Amino acid sequence: MANNTATAQAKGFAPEYDEELLKRERKANSAWSKLRRNKTAMVGLVIVVVMILLAVCAPLYTQITGFQFNKIDPVHGYLEPGTVVNEGEMAHILGTDKLGRDLLCRLLYGARTSLIVAFGGTIVAGLIGALLGLIAGFFGGWVDSLIMRIMDGMLSFPFILLAIILMTVLGSGLFNVILAIGIGSVPNFARVLRGEVIIVKNAEYCNAARVLGVSNARMLFTHILPNAISPLIVYATLGIAGAIISEAALSFLGLGITEPTPSWGQILYSGKDVMSNHPIISTVSGIFILVTVLGFNLLGDGIRDVMDPKMKK
Amino acid sequence: MVNQVLKTILKRVLQAIPTLLIVVTFTFILTRMIPGNPAQTILGPQATAESIAAMETKLGLDQPKWVQYIDYVLSVLQGDFGTSYSYDQPVTELIAQRIPATLQITIIGLLIAIIIGVCIGIFSALKQYSAGDYIFMVLALVGVSMPIFWLGLMMVKYLAVDLGWFPVSGRGDGSFGDLVYHMVLPCLCLATIPTATFARITRSSMLESIHADSIKALRARGIKEKAIIWKHALKNALPPIVTVLGLQIAGCFTGAILTESIFSWPGMGTLIVKAITNRDYMLIQGAVLFFAIVFIVVNLVVDLVYMIINPRVSYEGGSK
Numbered sequence: 001m002a003n004n005t006a007t008a009q010a011k012g013f014a015p016e017y018d019e020e021l022l023k024r025e026r027k028a029n030s031a032w033s034k035l036r037r038n039k040t041a042m043v044g045l046v047i048v049v050v051m052i053l054l055a056v057c058a059p060l061y062t063q064i065t066g067f068q069f070n071k072i073d074p075v076h077g078y079l080e081p082g083t084v085v086n087e088g089e090m091a092h093i094l095g096t097d098k099l100g101r102d103l104l105c106r107l108l109y110g111a112r113t114s115l116i117v118a119f120g121g122t123i124v125a126g127l128i129g130a131l132l133g134l135i136a137g138f139f140g141g142w143v144d145s146l147i148m149r150i151m152d153g154m155l156s157f158p159f160i161l162l163a164i165i166l167m168t169v170l171g172s173g174l175f176n177v178i179l180a181i182g183i184g185s186v187p188n189f190a191r192v193l194r195g196e197v198i199i200v201k202n203a204e205y206c207n208a209a210r211v212l213g214v215s216n217a218r219m220l221f222t223h224i225l226p227n228a229i230s231p232l233i234v235y236a237t238l239g240i241a242g243a244i245i246s247e248a249a250l251s252f253l254g255l256g257i258t259e260p261t262p263s264w265g266q267i268l269y270s271g272k273d274v275m276s277n278h279p280i281i282s283t284v285s286g287i288f289i290l291v292t293v294l295g296f297n298l299l300g301d302g303i304r305d306v307m308d309p310k311m312k313k
Numbered sequence: 314m315v316n317q318v319l320k321t322i323l324k325r326v327l328q329a330i331p332t333l334l335i336v337v338t339f340t341f342i343l344t345r346m347i348p349g350n351p352a353q354t355i356l357g358p359q360a361t362a363e364s365i366a367a368m369e370t371k372l373g374l375d376q377p378k379w380v381q382y383i384d385y386v387l388s389v390l391q392g393d394f395g396t397s398y399s400y401d402q403p404v405t406e407l408i409a410q411r412i413p414a415t416l417q418i419t420i421i422g423l424l425i426a427i428i429i430g431v432c433i434g435i436f437s438a439l440k441q442y443s444a445g446d447y448i449f450m451v452l453a454l455v456g457v458s459m460p461i462f463w464l465g466l467m468m469v470k471y472l473a474v475d476l477g478w479f480p481v482s483g484r485g486d487g488s489f490g491d492l493v494y495h496m497v498l499p500c501l502c503l504a505t506i507p508t509a510t511f512a513r514i515t516r517s518s519m520l521e522s523i524h525a526d527s528i529k530a531l532r533a534r535g536i537k538e539k540a541i542i543w544k545h546a547l548k549n550a551l552p553p554i555v556t557v558l559g560l561q562i563a564g565c566f567t568g569a570i571l572t573e574s575i576f577s578w579p580g581m582g583t584l585i586v587k588a589i590t591n592r593d594y595m596l597i598q599g600a601v602l603f604f605a606i607v608f609i610v611v612n613l614v615v616d617l618v619y620m621i622i623n624p625r626v627s628y629e630g631g632s633k
Contacts, residue, residue: 149331152332153339157601157604157605158608160567160571165597169346245460249571275474282466286464290460294454297454297457298454
């Protein structure tokens with residue numbers, strides 16, 4: 001790069017060259033290439049992508065091995081890892097659970113549930129929270145006070161308690177877990193966006209737009225939201241990590257995903273009572289949770305470094 | 314300063330009233346929405362329709378919902394959280410019985426976290442990019458990502474059952490030594506996430522403060538390095554650590570609910586989980602309200618501490 005600049009200077013900034021240099025600079029400064037240079041983020045991204053691939057390719061595993069995540073065969077329950085049931089069949093790499101279902105197969109399908117819950121919950125929280133934060137921050141006054149007092153009220157529940165109560169009200173099931181985790185995380189998103197909106201709405205370009213008579217809706221969605229959204233993206237990435245843990249915690253208390261649907265938390269819960277004889281069930285599902293959460297946390301940290309250079313250590 | 318502190322307290326107490334009212338209303342609505350009939354739950358599946366109706370009258374559940382709500386709010390204002398259906402005991406009494414156990418593990422857990430976490434953070438900041446810093450920060454990342462219910466299970470399995478180093482569950486026979494012995498695993502389990510969080514925030518905050526001009530000036534004046542780090546740099550690095558402390562105290566309650574259920578620790582967490590399975594409306598409402606009050610008080614205290622250690626912050630008229 002330095003070499004090129006030197007050449008450009010020597011040439012007295014030929015216009016074509018200048019443009020090429022600009023293009024290269026712009027590319028190097030784009031969020032994606034900054035992210036690519038960030039090792040933490042890349043490690044996180046690789047973990048996340050691998051987990052998503054595992055979830056997406058779960059049926060492939062069923063096709064290759066013939067094991068199904070929901071085919072009950074209690075005679076072959078709690079098989080040791082690596083056991084071959086019938087001649088010519090594949091070995092159960094991680095063994096089987098109580099009902100004779102292949103553990104690895106359940107973990108792969110469980111990845112689907114856990115990731116769907118995590119993404120779904122974060123999207124629900126993000127949408128509702130962002131809307132509330134936007135309204136509160138933009139309109140201020142009593143609207144702001146009302147919304148933020150409700151958010152404060154929700155925040156003064158320990159998160160898991162709010163989620164537990166919501167789950168008890170809604171009943172277990174995939175959609176309800178998404179809803180419970182989503183609603184429980186709304187206040188954080190609202191707070192983050194509200195703070196940002198208050199800063200942005202007083203920026204000069206917003207004042208300029210206001211003077212030009214831009215409507216409220218246009219102001220909110222074309223001027224304020226795009227400029228206030230980056231902390232929300234960081235928060236959402238870290239929120240996905242939190243949602244994976246929350247799903248597992250709820251399922252661990254027997255309130256989240258329940259049989260026969262597999263999720264990492266549900267598998268962990270199902271192995272909890274047989275820890276002494278078959279520790280592999282809970283151990284491995286917990287490792288899946290830990291690694292995935294780690295991946296999202298790394299990615300979130302990386303995105304924050306890229307988007308907010310002030311935070312960089 | 315004193316004046317300002319008093320003003321802040323007053324303002325925050327006034328702000329807390331609507332928040333608490335929202336919490337009460339919210340919990341009331343939610344608990345009434347929980348499927349199942351508490352009278353039925355108390356009397357069991359064989360109960361006759363008449364006995365259920367009688368029980369409902371006794372509990373006040375035959376009243377219209379809004380009458381129940383107003384009754385509840387009025388009695389809460391008088392400090393009466395109602396009577397638990399399943400324990401047949403006043404809710405405040407139950408909470409008073411259970412809270413010491415929860416406080417024991419949360420306070421000790423947090424103390425462990427602060428001491429170890431802050432020390433690791435300072436070490437990492439002073440030896441930035443060294444092997445030790447690298448190892449500690451990787452460990453801290455794993456720590457913040459830890460599903461603690463899983464960690465608890467692993468501790469029970471490998472440290473308590475297999476190796477027999479620690480008891481599996483419960484609070485011991487009542488002697489102090491036995492209590493401490495029983496507290497080791499739950500406290501460590503609970504301390505994991507806060508320790509990692511403190512280590513991370515202390516490191517980044519210390520890095521900022523040791524590179525500040527004021528610290529460079531102290532060094533130029535020939536002040537001893539030890540005094541610079543512990544007296545000046547750490548003091549400047551404290552505000553973010555205190556903020557995190559406030560968040561971690563709230564997080565600890567969530568942790569306590571899970572930790573208690575793994576180690577069968579007889580605290581608030583197990584009480585609440587049981588209250589929900591028993592549809593014990595009064596107990597759920599009371600416990601949630603209690604947590605909310607604790608949360609608000611803790612936040613107020615944290616903000617006051619913040620104000621004292623960081624005089625640049627003023628709460629005059631402004632919100633966050």
